[in-house]
Amino acid sequence: MSEPLAVDHVAIAVFDADVALEHFRDRLGLAVVHDERNDAAGARLVYLDAGPILLQLVAPLRDDAPVAAWLDEHGEGLHHLCFAADDVLGTAAALASPGAGPVTPGSGRGRTSAFVPGAPVHGTRLELTERA
């Protein structure tokens, strides 16, 4: 890669963000720094301060949200790893396996983001987001 990859956040898929906040905010003591309803993702995204990186809770807002299907298959748990990048779409494309399909731009905290297209390698789904 032309730029070193640095973790921005780790995402945890949950059924209900308010219920999960009782654990991650109230019990673990992690402070909420951002909370949004992301229409494109069909999900509520809650970002928690976890020291050098953020934790992102991803909770479905619609039955047809991708994370709803993921939850049906896997249950709650660690969902993806997001790296900061200067060139989000270019880096996502560069990391995609051959024939994986196009990069679909998304967003979070008002920044462009994109998942690396294709099946997760070593079971680990990767996302890129604009560097802070």
Added chain:
Amino acid sequence: MSEPLAVDHVAIAVFDADVALEHFRDRLGLAVVHDERNDAAGARLVYLDAGPILLQLVAPLRDDAPVAAWLDEHGEGLHHLCFAADDVLGTAAALASPGAGPVTPGSGRGRTSAFVPGAPVHGTRLELTERA
């Protein structure tokens, strides 16, 4: 919690660390900073520099290693989240659910570590390790 929790590393369970390094080191460009055979865990632990935190590849060295059973059930993927703490064993005990059982000390990079006993809450297994 008496001390704010800060992420130290995110662990990824893999069948074979050398194969996984072709992806995480050679393709993503993450540098290996530590590599050990951890007899107590029955696993090879490879730590990669991922900017503000480390990624830890966990690969079983024995068929009866806990991570071998996890891989059989889940396949490869994100396995746990590790926070730095000053009081590793005390924090692990404080975060355990009632009746979850005792804290079992472990290690990684020569530091004491411990998983929070009991079933993962919201599917997210938590570990503590000594602050750097």
